[in-house]
Amino acid sequence: MIDVRIQSESFDSAALLAALELVGVGAIASFTGFVRSDDGVTAIELEHYPAMTEASLRAVATEAQSRWNLSGAVIVHRIGKMAVGEPVVFVAAASAHRAEALAACAFLIDRLKIDAPFWKKEYRGELAHWVEAKASDDARAADWD
Amino acid sequence: MPLQIVYFARVREAVGIDGEQVEVEACNNIADLIDRLAAQSELYAAAFSDRSKLRFALDQKMVRADAMLDDAKELAIFPPVTGG
Numbered sequence: 001m002i003d004v005r006i007q008s009e010s011f012d013s014a015a016l017l018a019a020l021e022l023v024g025v026g027a028i029a030s031f032t033g034f035v036r037s038d039d040g041v042t043a044i045e046l047e048h049y050p051a052m053t054e055a056s057l058r059a060v061a062t063e064a065q066s067r068w069n070l071s072g073a074v075i076v077h078r079i080g081k082m083a084v085g086e087p088v089v090f091v092a093a094a095s096a097h098r099a100e101a102l103a104a105c106a107f108l109i110d111r112l113k114i115d116a117p118f119w120k121k122e123y124r125g126e127l128a129h130w131v132e133a134k135a136s137d138d139a140r141a142a143d144w145d
Numbered sequence: 146m147p148l149q150i151v152y153f154a155r156v157r158e159a160v161g162i163d164g165e166q167v168e169v170e171a172c173n174n175i176a177d178l179i180d181r182l183a184a185q186s187e188l189y190a191a192a193f194s195d196r197s198k199l200r201f202a203l204d205q206k207m208v209r210a211d212a213m214l215d216d217a218k219e220l221a222i223f224p225p226v227t228g229g
Binding site: 033046047048049051052055056077088089109112113114115116117118119120121130131132133137 | 151153155202205207221224225226227228
Protein backbone atom coordinates (compact mmCIF):
# COMPACT_ATOMS: atom_id res chain seq x y z
CA MET A 1 0.00 0.00 0.00
CA ILE A 2 1.36 3.38 -1.02
CA ASP A 3 -0.45 6.54 0.07
CA VAL A 4 0.93 9.87 -1.14
CA ARG A 5 -0.79 13.20 -0.46
CA ILE A 6 0.02 16.84 -1.14
CA GLN A 7 -2.34 19.17 0.68
CA SER A 8 -2.67 22.67 2.07
CA GLU A 9 -4.78 21.53 5.04
CA SER A 10 -3.14 20.34 8.23
CA PHE A 11 -3.14 16.62 9.05
CA ASP A 12 -3.61 14.40 12.08
CA SER A 13 -0.63 12.06 12.36
CA ALA A 14 -2.52 9.83 14.81
CA ALA A 15 -5.25 9.27 12.21
CA LEU A 16 -2.66 8.56 9.52
CA LEU A 17 -0.98 6.00 11.81
CA ALA A 18 -4.34 4.41 12.67
CA ALA A 19 -5.04 3.96 8.94
CA LEU A 20 -1.65 2.33 8.47
CA GLU A 21 -2.31 -0.01 11.41
CA LEU A 22 -5.26 -1.44 9.47
CA VAL A 23 -2.78 -2.81 6.94
CA GLY A 24 -1.94 -5.34 9.65
CA VAL A 25 1.76 -5.52 10.45
CA GLY A 26 4.30 -6.06 13.19
CA ALA A 27 5.99 -2.68 13.08
CA ILE A 28 5.27 0.89 12.05
CA ALA A 29 7.87 3.70 12.11
CA SER A 30 6.91 7.30 11.42
CA PHE A 31 8.42 10.78 11.25
CA THR A 32 6.53 14.06 11.54
CA GLY A 33 8.20 17.40 10.80
CA PHE A 34 6.89 20.65 12.33
CA VAL A 35 7.54 24.33 11.66
CA ARG A 36 10.35 25.47 13.99
CA SER A 37 10.66 28.97 15.47
CA ASP A 38 14.36 29.28 14.48
CA ASP A 39 15.75 32.81 14.84
CA GLY A 40 12.36 34.45 15.13
CA VAL A 41 10.64 32.54 12.30
CA THR A 42 6.88 33.08 12.58
CA ALA A 43 5.66 31.08 9.57
CA ILE A 44 6.84 29.22 6.49
CA GLU A 45 5.42 28.88 2.99
CA LEU A 46 5.93 25.84 0.79
CA GLU A 47 5.88 26.21 -2.98
CA HIS A 48 5.94 23.13 -5.22
CA TYR A 49 5.90 21.95 -8.84
CA PRO A 50 2.38 20.55 -9.17
CA ALA A 51 3.05 18.60 -12.38
CA MET A 52 5.95 16.74 -10.75
CA THR A 53 5.45 16.58 -6.99
CA GLU A 54 3.12 13.61 -6.65
CA ALA A 55 5.09 11.46 -9.10
CA SER A 56 8.35 12.25 -7.29
CA LEU A 57 6.89 11.35 -3.88
CA ARG A 58 5.38 8.18 -5.32
CA ALA A 59 8.79 7.28 -6.77
CA VAL A 60 10.41 7.69 -3.33
CA ALA A 61 7.75 5.45 -1.72
CA THR A 62 8.04 2.87 -4.51
CA GLU A 63 11.83 2.82 -4.11
CA ALA A 64 11.39 2.22 -0.36
CA GLN A 65 9.05 -0.69 -1.12
CA SER A 66 11.58 -2.20 -3.50
CA ARG A 67 14.39 -1.95 -0.90
CA TRP A 68 12.51 -3.26 2.13
CA ASN A 69 9.67 -5.66 2.65
CA LEU A 70 6.98 -3.09 3.40
CA SER A 71 3.26 -3.57 3.67
CA GLY A 72 2.71 0.17 3.60
CA ALA A 73 4.46 3.48 2.88
CA VAL A 74 2.80 6.84 3.52
CA ILE A 75 3.98 10.34 2.61
CA VAL A 76 1.94 13.47 3.38
CA HIS A 77 3.45 16.87 2.52
CA ARG A 78 1.76 20.20 3.02
CA ILE A 79 1.98 23.22 0.73
CA GLY A 80 1.14 26.88 1.28
CA LYS A 81 1.63 28.96 4.39
CA MET A 82 1.79 27.49 7.89
CA ALA A 83 2.57 28.84 11.35
CA VAL A 84 5.20 27.78 13.88
CA GLY A 85 4.22 24.52 15.55
CA GLU A 86 2.10 23.24 12.67
CA PRO A 87 2.96 19.89 11.06
CA VAL A 88 4.60 20.11 7.61
CA VAL A 89 5.43 16.57 6.58
CA PHE A 90 4.60 13.03 7.66
CA VAL A 91 6.19 9.80 6.50
CA ALA A 92 5.59 6.28 7.78
CA ALA A 93 6.58 2.75 6.86
CA ALA A 94 4.93 -0.48 7.95
CA SER A 95 6.72 -3.81 7.94
CA ALA A 96 6.85 -7.10 9.80
CA HIS A 97 9.89 -6.06 11.85
CA ARG A 98 11.27 -2.88 13.38
CA ALA A 99 14.60 -2.76 11.51
CA GLU A 100 12.93 -2.56 8.11
CA ALA A 101 10.26 -0.10 9.27
CA LEU A 102 12.85 2.21 10.89
CA ALA A 103 15.23 2.11 7.93
CA ALA A 104 12.45 2.69 5.40
CA CYS A 105 11.06 5.59 7.43
CA ALA A 106 14.48 7.31 7.49
CA PHE A 107 14.90 6.66 3.77
CA LEU A 108 11.50 8.22 2.97
CA ILE A 109 12.28 11.53 4.66
CA ASP A 110 15.96 11.67 3.62
CA ARG A 111 15.16 11.02 -0.03
CA LEU A 112 12.12 13.29 -0.08
CA LYS A 113 14.37 16.16 1.08
CA ILE A 114 16.47 16.04 -2.09
CA ASP A 115 14.14 14.48 -4.69
CA ALA A 116 10.80 16.23 -4.21
CA PRO A 117 10.25 19.67 -5.82
CA PHE A 118 9.33 21.76 -2.79
CA TRP A 119 10.80 25.16 -1.84
CA LYS A 120 10.51 26.67 1.61
CA LYS A 121 10.24 30.36 2.38
CA GLU A 122 10.63 31.59 5.96
CA TYR A 123 8.70 34.53 7.35
CA ARG A 124 9.82 36.69 10.27
CA GLY A 125 6.78 38.89 10.57
CA GLU A 126 6.60 40.66 7.19
CA LEU A 127 10.16 39.74 6.19
CA ALA A 128 10.40 36.74 3.86
CA HIS A 129 13.40 34.84 2.58
CA TRP A 130 14.00 31.56 0.75
CA VAL A 131 15.60 28.78 2.75
CA GLU A 132 18.96 27.61 1.38
CA ALA A 133 19.42 23.91 0.67
CA LYS A 134 21.74 22.19 3.16
CA ALA A 135 24.74 20.15 2.02
CA SER A 136 24.06 17.88 5.01
CA ASP A 137 20.71 16.90 3.44
CA ASP A 138 22.50 15.84 0.24
CA ALA A 139 24.99 13.86 2.32
CA ARG A 140 22.27 12.07 4.30
CA ALA A 141 20.41 11.14 1.13
CA ALA A 142 23.64 9.99 -0.56
CA ASP A 143 24.14 7.53 2.31
CA TRP A 144 21.27 5.52 0.80
CA ASP A 145 22.90 5.24 -2.67
CA MET B 146 10.54 23.52 -31.71
CA PRO B 147 8.58 25.08 -28.86
CA LEU B 148 9.62 24.44 -25.26
CA GLN B 149 7.61 25.54 -22.25
CA ILE B 150 9.83 26.85 -19.46
CA VAL B 151 8.48 27.01 -15.90
CA TYR B 152 10.23 28.80 -13.05
CA PHE B 153 9.93 28.16 -9.33
CA ALA B 154 10.77 29.83 -6.01
CA ARG B 155 13.71 32.27 -6.02
CA VAL B 156 14.22 31.83 -9.78
CA ARG B 157 10.55 32.60 -10.49
CA GLU B 158 10.76 35.77 -8.40
CA ALA B 159 14.04 36.80 -10.05
CA VAL B 160 12.75 36.51 -13.65
CA GLY B 161 9.37 37.91 -12.61
CA ILE B 162 7.20 35.36 -14.47
CA ASP B 163 5.88 31.83 -13.79
CA GLY B 164 6.94 30.59 -17.20
CA GLU B 165 7.27 31.28 -20.90
CA GLN B 166 7.46 29.50 -24.23
CA VAL B 167 10.71 29.61 -26.20
CA GLU B 168 11.91 28.17 -29.51
CA VAL B 169 14.81 25.75 -29.17
CA GLU B 170 16.90 23.41 -31.26
CA ALA B 171 16.82 19.77 -30.23
CA CYS B 172 20.62 19.63 -30.44
CA ASN B 173 20.96 22.16 -27.60
CA ASN B 174 21.46 21.19 -23.99
CA ILE B 175 20.06 23.03 -20.97
CA ALA B 176 23.28 24.95 -20.29
CA ASP B 177 23.21 26.36 -23.86
CA LEU B 178 19.65 27.55 -23.35
CA ILE B 179 20.52 29.15 -19.99
CA ASP B 180 23.39 31.02 -21.70
CA ARG B 181 20.98 32.28 -24.36
CA LEU B 182 18.37 33.39 -21.81
CA ALA B 183 21.00 35.06 -19.60
CA ALA B 184 22.21 37.07 -22.61
CA GLN B 185 18.82 38.57 -23.38
CA SER B 186 18.57 40.97 -20.43
CA GLU B 187 20.14 42.01 -17.15
CA LEU B 188 17.13 40.56 -15.35
CA TYR B 189 17.83 37.07 -16.73
CA ALA B 190 21.58 37.49 -16.30
CA ALA B 191 21.01 38.22 -12.60
CA ALA B 192 18.49 35.37 -12.17
CA PHE B 193 20.95 32.86 -13.69
CA SER B 194 24.17 34.43 -12.37
CA ASP B 195 25.02 31.59 -9.97
CA ARG B 196 24.70 28.44 -12.07
CA SER B 197 25.66 26.30 -9.07
CA LYS B 198 22.32 27.28 -7.50
CA LEU B 199 20.20 26.19 -10.48
CA ARG B 200 18.51 22.80 -10.80
CA PHE B 201 16.49 21.45 -13.72
CA ALA B 202 13.71 19.05 -14.60
CA LEU B 203 12.94 18.03 -18.18
CA ASP B 204 9.38 16.77 -18.59
CA GLN B 205 9.17 16.47 -14.78
CA LYS B 206 12.36 14.41 -14.37
CA MET B 207 15.37 15.90 -12.54
CA VAL B 208 18.34 16.23 -14.90
CA ARG B 209 21.72 17.96 -14.99
CA ALA B 210 22.59 21.07 -16.99
CA ASP B 211 24.27 18.97 -19.68
CA ALA B 212 21.03 17.11 -20.50
CA MET B 213 19.98 17.48 -24.14
CA LEU B 214 16.63 19.15 -24.74
CA ASP B 215 15.75 16.60 -27.45
CA ASP B 216 11.99 16.73 -27.93
CA ALA B 217 11.13 17.64 -24.33
CA LYS B 218 7.94 19.64 -23.86
CA GLU B 219 8.68 21.29 -20.51
CA LEU B 220 11.81 22.53 -18.79
CA ALA B 221 11.60 23.56 -15.13
CA ILE B 222 14.32 25.82 -13.71
CA PHE B 223 14.53 26.18 -9.93
CA PRO B 224 16.88 26.43 -6.93
CA PRO B 225 17.95 23.33 -4.97
CA VAL B 226 14.84 21.88 -3.33
CA THR B 227 14.13 22.52 0.36
CA GLY B 228 11.06 20.48 1.25
CA GLY B 229 10.46 18.25 4.23
